[in-house]
Amino acid sequence: MEPKTDWEPRVVGFLCKWCSYAGADLAGTSRKKYPANIRIIRVPCSGRVDPLFILRALRLGFDGVLVSGCHPGDCHYQTGNYRARxxxxxxxxxxxxxxxxxxxxxxxxxxxxxxxxxxxxxxGMIDEIKKLGPNELFTDGRKNRKTEK
Amino acid sequence: MTVKKIAKKELARLLDEWSRQFSVLVPSVETGVAQMTGWQGEDTSFVDWYRNTILPPKDAILPVMEEMFSFSKNEDGYRLEMSPPDSGRQLIFGIRPCDARALAMLDVVFKQDYEDTYYMRRRLNTVLVGIGCTNPYDSCFCTSLSSGPSDTAGLDLMLTDIGDEFVIEAVTEAGRELLDKSQGMRPATADDEARARESRDIANQRVTQNVDVKKMPDRLLAAFDNEEYWRKIAAKCISCGICTLLCPTCYCFDINDEVSDNRGARYRSLDSCAFCIYTKMPVENPREEKWQRVRNRVCHKYEFYPRLFDTIACTGCGRCIRLCPVNWDITRTLNSIPGQ
Amino acid sequence: MEEKTEKLKNEARKLLEKGQVCRIVGFEPGSLKFTTTPLITGEKDELDRLVINPFIVNNLSVYLTGLKGCVAVVAKGCDSRSIVSLIQDNKVNREDVVILGIPCSGIVDLSKIEYLVGKDRDELDDITVANNSITVTVGGEKREFTKSKVLFDNCLGCELPTPREYDILIGEQVAPSPALESGKLKELKDMPPEERWRFWKEEFSRCIRCYACRNVCPACFCNRCFVEETEPQWLLPTPHWQDNLLFQVTRTIHVAGRCTECGECQRACPVGIPLRSMTREMYDLAGELFHYKAGMDKDEEPLLTAYEVEEAENFFG
Structure with missing residues (x-):
């Protein structure tokens, strides 16, 4: 693991196509600055976000996962965000x-x-994760239980 | 062959002595489940509680999971690195006769046609020191399979409990050498040997489960197409992998790559014919249904394997009965094959 | 117990004779001491083997999704909730199942007895269950224990010992036990997060991926489990502790609102992982966050398909 000073968090963001992705787009076209630590994946609806997406991202070593969608009542598919919640x-x-x-x-x-x-x-999220440090939840592979002893 | 004896309270010292040449494995529950783990130099209390482990000792030779090799890619190209198993010598202390016999059955498979480096390297470096059972489980049925709680087949040394002492008997040449070199052994007297015999007889009588294995391959073959029978037998099976993964004679494995970015490793891990995806192929699955998989397990042990290698691939350790969540009992099945 | 067993045999016989069901799913004495085993049969002469006793551990509703036609099934309180949950998920038709409800005063956890007396199950001579105590005879010596010491953890504080959904009730109603927080769960909750993670890491290092936890679970009814998917491959089939842990986390999420706390996953685990600490937490969460209790009402919408406009609002910033 590289020393903490060089480390920059990697966060994956699952953004709903109708609201949050457009919101991120607006931030860009309005020339607003936000940390480049987030990698955005566009999903059709926050309801598309399977818990496995979140778990897999953590397993792959992402330091955080953001799920973002339309406000309650605004879902393009009526109820997707309620289920997501x-x-x-x-x-x-x-x-x-x-x-x-x-x-x-x-x-x-x-x-x-x-x-x-x-x-x-x-x-805000990147700040919080910077304070937490890198995701080391899944490091330390168990290569061979016998030799590990 | 040489017969000696050692006091139980001398055991820790003996294991320490052996630790200098071998990595010594003893029964322990330190990991949360009874299995063979490294000798820590103190606790010999297992002599009192240990009947058999949950994870079979085959784990020390064919582990639940092992890395075969790792690979990586950089500007210069690809790089492969073998992950050979430990070539150090190991000694499994306290292995039960059923589990030692089971290893002999695995040997045949891993030596035949192609010699499996990973398995054989560990196997050839392993010394097996058995302890005869004094208190078999009610699920044990080794005596039905021309073995028993004091069977020495497959072992290098055999210990028999005679109260405060163990009578140690060398079974193989390697065992004899080890015994001769070991300190603190005293020769066993005729009286000791008589007590050992008595102890074995008692243990033999304690195995009460019975399986009728007469004409076994043929009887199973005759019942092979009896779908109705197998469906009935299999009805309560839940298709989990306990009976196979914890079986000392099961050897099926699966190979998977774990890849991340530019590096990865290939792993071998135990697989189970009880799983539906075990035989899943792009177009069809020959053992899609539960009864076909149950039939396969029984027939592999009592029909296909004996036809190939002249011995039944089951040693009657009873793990599959004891640990089954629904008490699916292979002895009941074997004793109820139609057309007996 | 004998009375109940007799009544069950009679009812089962009647059901088969009238052709109301084509199969009975119940318990028969197991092949080992103090065990029982599922009996799935359509033959009248096998019904004499049926038994009801304090050792009927399995949740038989796990067989319902695999059996065709009308089936009668023996169900304790928790099992009946699993059946209700299966009905909610359209996996079982209410009309296709005859529930033989067993009011249950707790199932004996043999591993607890083994621990208390320091002997294995097959070394015990006798176990007698009375109203509040259990007498274990071992080596000619009798030892008495209060029931709370030897019943399964999930039986202590059971909310529904008498099935609410049933067609025939075998025996008298049993009152619910007072709520009880499991010791293990409390212990875990008191740990600092890193220690908790370390705890689970160690537990899941033992996992051999036999999938017994999944296969004994009536709530795990998927035709193809996500771990068997290869495109995408969510998890490796190799038993790394990381994948073992995530398998169980995902399974726990998948059975949210379906898990009725029958405790079968933990009982089946051959390497003794305290899985119920996870499912119990999920069970409590469903209650706290969404006021949902699994398998209580067959007409209720399942937890993860239903929603309220105003709920769990503090999770989204």
Whole structure:
């Protein structure tokens, strides 16, 4: 693991196509600055975010996962974000219960007009993760149980 | 062959002595499950509680998972690095006769046609020191398979419990050498040997489960196409991998690559014929249904393997019965094959 | 117990004779001491083997999704909730199943007895279960234990010992036990996060991926489990502790709102991973966050397909 000073967090963001992705776009076209630590994956709806996406991202070594979609009541598909909320709440809570820092797994409602809010959310999240340090949850592979002894 | 004896309270010292030449494995529950783990130099209390491990000792030779080689890519090209198993010598202390016999069955498979480096390297460097059972489980049925709680087949040294002492008997040449070199051994008297015999007889009588293995391959072959029978037998099986993964004679494995960025490794891990995807192929699955998989497990052990290698690939350790979440009992199946 | 067993045999016989069901799923004595084993049969002369006793561990509803036609199934309180949950998920039709409800006063955890007396199951001579105590005879010596010491953890504080959904009830109603926080769960909650993660890492280092936890679970009814997917390959089939852990986390999320705390996953685990500490947490979460209790009402929408407009609001910033 490289020394902490050189380390820059990598965060994956699952953004809903209708609101949050457009919100991120707006932040860009408005020339607002936000940390380049986030890698954005566009999803058709926050309801598309399977808990496995989040878990897999953490397993691959991403330092944080952001899920973002339309505000309640604004879902393009009526109820996708409500379902996303239940699933996300459960996923985050169970990860917290296992000992994962909850700041690594965040969610936010960002509408297409909220470029400013998107910047705030990302900046805030990256700050928090910088304080936490790199995701070392899954490091230390168990190569061979016998020789490890 | 040489017969000696050692006091139980001398055991820790003996294991320490052997630790200088071997990495010594003893039964332990330190990891949270009874299995063979490295001798830590103190605790010999296993002599009192240990009946058999949950993870079979084959784990020390054919582990649940092992890295075969690793690979990486950079500007200069690809790089492969073998991950050979430890070539150090190991000694498994306290292996039960059923599990030692089981290793002999694995040997045949891993030597035939192609010699498996990973398995053979560990196997050839392993010394097996067995302890005869004094208190077999109610699920044990080794005596039905021309073996028993004091069977020495496959072992290098055999210990028999005679109270405060163990009578040690060399089975192989390697065992005899080890025994001759070991300190603190006293010759066993005729009286000791008589007590050992008595102890073995008692243990033999304690194995109460019975399986009728007469004409076994043929009887199973005759019942092979009896779908109705197999469906009935298999109804309660839940297709988990306990019976196979924890079986001392099961050897099926799967190979997978783990790749991230420019590097990765190839792993071998145990696989189980109880899983539906075990035989899954692009177009079809010859053992899609549960009854076909149950039939395969029984027939592999009692029909296909004996036809190929002249011995039943089951040693009656009873793990599959004891640990099965639904108490699916192979002895009941074997004793109820139609047309007996 | 004998009375209940007799009643069950009679009811089962009637059901088969009238042709109301084509199969009975119940328990028969197991091949080993103090064990029982599932009996799945359509033959009347096998019904005499049926038994009800304090050792009927399995949750038989796991067989329902694999059996065709109308089936009668023996169900304790928690099992009946699993059936209800399967009905909610459209995996089982209510009309296709006859529930033979067993009011249950707790199932004996043999591993606890083994621990308490320091002997294995097959070394015990006798176990007698009375109203509040259990007497274990070993080596001619009798030892008495209060029930709370030897019942499965999930039986202590059972919310629904008597099935709510049933067609025939075998025996008298049993009152729910007072709620009880499991010791292990409390212990885990009190740990600092890093220690908790270390704890689970160690536990899952033992996992051999036999999938017994998944296969005994009636809530795990997928035709193809996500671990068997290869495109994308979510997890490696190789038993690295990381993948073992994520497998179980995902499984726990998948059974959210379906898990009825029957405890089968933990009982089946051959390497003794305390899986119920995870499922119990999920069970509590469903209650705390969404006021949802699995398998209570067959007409209720399942936890993960339903929603309320105002709920869990603090999770989204």
């Amino acid at each position: 239940r699933r996300f709440a459960i996923t985050r809570k169970i990860l917290e219960g296992m000992g994962v820092e909850p700041q690594r797994v965040q969610a936010s409602w960002v509408s297409a007009s909220e470029g400013g809010k998107f910047v705030e959310v990302v900046t």
